[in-house]
Amino acid sequence: MPTTMTWSDYGAESTYRPARPTRPTYVPPHLRNNGVFVPNESNQPGIRTAQLGRTGASRGRGRGHGRGGGRGWFNQTERWSPNQSNAPFDISSKFDELEVDHDDEANTVSGSINFEAYEDIPVQASGSDIPPPVSSFAEIDLGEGLNRNIKRCNYVRPTPIQRYAIPIAMAGRDLMACAQTGSGKTAAFCFPIICGILNRNHHSRPGQLACPLSLILSPTRELTCQIHEEARKFSSQTGVKIVVAYGGAPISRQLQNLERGVDILVATPGRLVDMIERERVSLRMVKYLALDEADRMLDMGFEPQIRKIVEQMDMPPSGARQTMFFSATFPNEIQRLASDFLSNYIFLAVGRVGSSTDLIAQRVEFVQDTDKRHHLMNLLQGQRENGTHGKFALTLIFVETKRGADALERWLSMNGFPAISIHGDKVQMERERALNSFKNGTTPILVATDVASRGLDVPHVAHVINFDMPKDIDDYVHRIGRTGRAGKSGLATAFFSDKNLPLAKALVELMQEANQEVPHWLRNSAERASTIASGGHARRFGGSKFGGYDFRRDAYSESENNYYSSTYGNTDPNVDSYAASSYALSHPAAAAACANSYASGWC
DNA sequence: AAAAAAG
Numbered sequence: 001m002p003t004t005m006t007w008s009d010y011g012a013e014s015t016y017r018p019a020r021p022t023r024p025t026y027v028p029p030h031l032r033n034n035g036v037f038v039p040n041e042s043n044q045p046g047i048r049t050a051q052l053g054r055t056g057a058s059r060g061r062g063r064g065h066g067r068g069g070g071r072g073w074f075n076q077t078e079r080w081s082p083n084q085s086n087a088p089f090d091i092s093s094k095f096d097e098l099e100v101d102h103d104d105e106a107n108t109v110s111g112s113i114n115f116e117a118y119e120d121i122p123v124q125a126s127g128s129d130i131p132p133p134v135s136s137f138a139e140i141d142l143g144e145g146l147n148r149n150i151k152r153c154n155y156v157r158p159t160p161i162q163r164y165a166i167p168i169a170m171a172g173r174d175l176m177a178c179a180q181t182g183s184g185k186t187a188a189f190c191f192p193i194i195c196g197i198l199n200r201n202h203h204s205r206p207g208q209l210a211c212p213l214s215l216i217l218s219p220t221r222e223l224t225c226q227i228h229e230e231a232r233k234f235s236s237q238t239g240v241k242i243v244v245a246y247g248g249a250p251i252s253r254q255l256q257n258l259e260r261g262v263d264i265l266v267a268t269p270g271r272l273v274d275m276i277e278r279e280r281v282s283l284r285m286v287k288y289l290a291l292d293e294a295d296r297m298l299d300m301g302f303e304p305q306i307r308k309i310v311e312q313m314d315m316p317p318s319g320a321r322q323t324m325f326f327s328a329t330f331p332n333e334i335q336r337l338a339s340d341f342l343s344n345y346i347f348l349a350v351g352r353v354g355s356s357t358d359l360i361a362q363r364v365e366f367v368q369d370t371d372k373r374h375h376l377m378n379l380l381q382g383q384r385e386n387g388t389h390g391k392f393a394l395t396l397i398f399v400e401t402k403r404g405a406d407a408l409e410r411w412l413s414m415n416g417f418p419a420i421s422i423h424g425d426k427v428q429m430e431r432e433r434a435l436n437s438f439k440n441g442t443t444p445i446l447v448a449t450d451v452a453s454r455g456l457d458v459p460h461v462a463h464v465i466n467f468d469m470p471k472d473i474d475d476y477v478h479r480i481g482r483t484g485r486a487g488k489s490g491l492a493t494a495f496f497s498d499k500n501l502p503l504a505k506a507l508v509e510l511m512q513e514a515n516q517e518v519p520h521w522l523r524n525s526a527e528r529a530s531t532i533a534s535g536g537h538a539r540r541f542g543g544s545k546f547g548g549y550d551f552r553r554d555a556y557s558e559s560e561n562n563y564y565s566s567t568y569g570n571t572d573p574n575v576d577s578y579a580a581s582s583y584a585l586s587h588p589a590a591a592a593a594c595a596n597s598y599a600s601g602w603c
Numbered sequence: 604a605a606a607a608a609a610g
Contacts, residue, residue: 220607
């Protein structure tokens with residue numbers, strides 16, 4: 001009874017794409033090398049296949065293709081503003097109008113969104129009784145109000161993550177989902193939450209103690225704001241009340257908003273705990289819990305706070321609420337922690353777009369720490385000369401420390417490159433001002449710590465420079481994912497110094513998987529580094545370190561002598577299905593049979 | 604050792 005399915009997904013099937021004859025099917029890193037992905041599965045009734053996908057492409061040609069046509073995946077152009085003006089979106093739409101004429105690359109794709117980039121997106125789902133995906137919003141009964149807002153946002157078709165995650169979430173299932181931010185993740189968990197709240201016909205009561213029906217957590221203040229902005233658009237005029245709570249801003253105003261009633265609370269952990277301890281928020285009514293950038297939320301720094309919120313306050317236990325985790329990377333270790341909060345969940349991995357794909361050209365240069373500034377200056381001057389700098393080509397520079405960010409900002413500004421910095425030692429006002437001034441091109445260079453590495457959606461980041469490399473390859477994935485968004489191409493340059501040797505192996509693997517050219521010196525250092533490091537903590541995360549695949553497979557394969565066997569023991573129906581599917585999928589013929597039996601309802 | 608998140 002296979003409950004693991006692998007699809008070749010053609011999310012862009014109704015948009016014209018130029019032929020790409022010799023290119024192999026793209027498989028994102030987190031789905032490779034795990035013996036699960038079946039690239040050219042073509043015998044799956046009811047499931048879109050490689051051939052069917054192409055047929056779909058011609059079928060859809062009648063519907064607006066070419067320049068500006070076929071928007072609606074995630075509309076970057078015609079942003080809809082609710083009642084009040086919405087600065088970032090207005091700016092972004094101006095950018096897009098202008099960009100079509102400025103950006104040479106716009107000529108090579110249809111319109112401002114590179115739909116070709118969404119071709120061949122593999123999807124992997126595991127768990128029991130997986131609801132099938134949909135190919136349009138109309139197939140799901142989201143309700144009148146929500147449909148109206150989806151239309152107003154100019155979302156024509158669901159993105160891959162939405163096509164798979166929304167039916168799962170609508171079925172009330174817990175979910176662990178790997179997908180790149182910027183691929184429509186926020187909507188993927190907001191739509192079902194809003195819909196569920198509307199269906200409950202629940203009316204939030206104003207009062208001193210706020211009892212939201214839904215809680216959405218994220219690791220940074222800026223990301224929390226961004227989610228709030230989006231969620232507000234989706235829920236406009238539906239009566240669903242959304243309140244945001246984060247640190248660094250006066251709590252009084254946030255408390256006032258809470259008093260007026262709240263259905264969905266979007267928050268950072270610290271401020272939320274504060275509010276709960278003041279007895280202004282109770283989680284006892286929470287029916288929907290969503291964590292964005294979930295792997296970060298459960299890493300060493302955050303885990304105690306999350307446990308406190310989810311397990312030690314008054315939130316209903318897993319099973320009595322619906323829990324959804326989203327992230328672009330999901331190491332096995334963190335999946336294990338996350339599974340504490342989930343109940344009979346479905347694991348979903350949707351091919352990433354934008355991060356560590358061939359959409360982002362990754363360059364690595366060996367630069368000693370003392371030469372970095374000089375090297376950066378050359379790079380920026382080169383950019384300026386060939387015009388890839390300025391309002392339409394923003395440059396995001398990541399550094400290791402907050403002090404380093406300030407210092408580099410000053411130095412760049414003094415040397416004729418208007419720059420601004422963002423980091424956690426700045427007061428919230430400064431952080432927001434910096435981000436806006438970067439977004440609208442006033443200062444086309446932003447120097448940032450990891451505060452800006454995750455989730456932030458800044459259009460027009462053409463170049464991400466890792467001035468200092470991160471310690472963790474996952475952080476690298478998130479950082480470079482700030483460019484190459486919405487299917488556009490981007491450039492990522494890393495300054496690799498001898499201090500970064502421990503990262504060499506993981507970096508080489510990542511670059512190879514993304515079809516990037518790996519410099520010889522880097523390959524050599526990787527080999528040397530691996531012989532040194534291979535004895536120690538080896539591979540913390542098992543098979544594929546990037547992105548993730550369902551760690552429960554590992555749990556099964558090791559179940560002879562592994563403590564997971566008590567959780568996922570032989571009595572668990574899940575385990576049989578893992579056994580069946582991992583067998584099936586490692587044997588192509590059996591895989592097809594397996595998929596057939598699923599589709600015809602045998603299992 | 605650093606960054607983020609409460610003040």
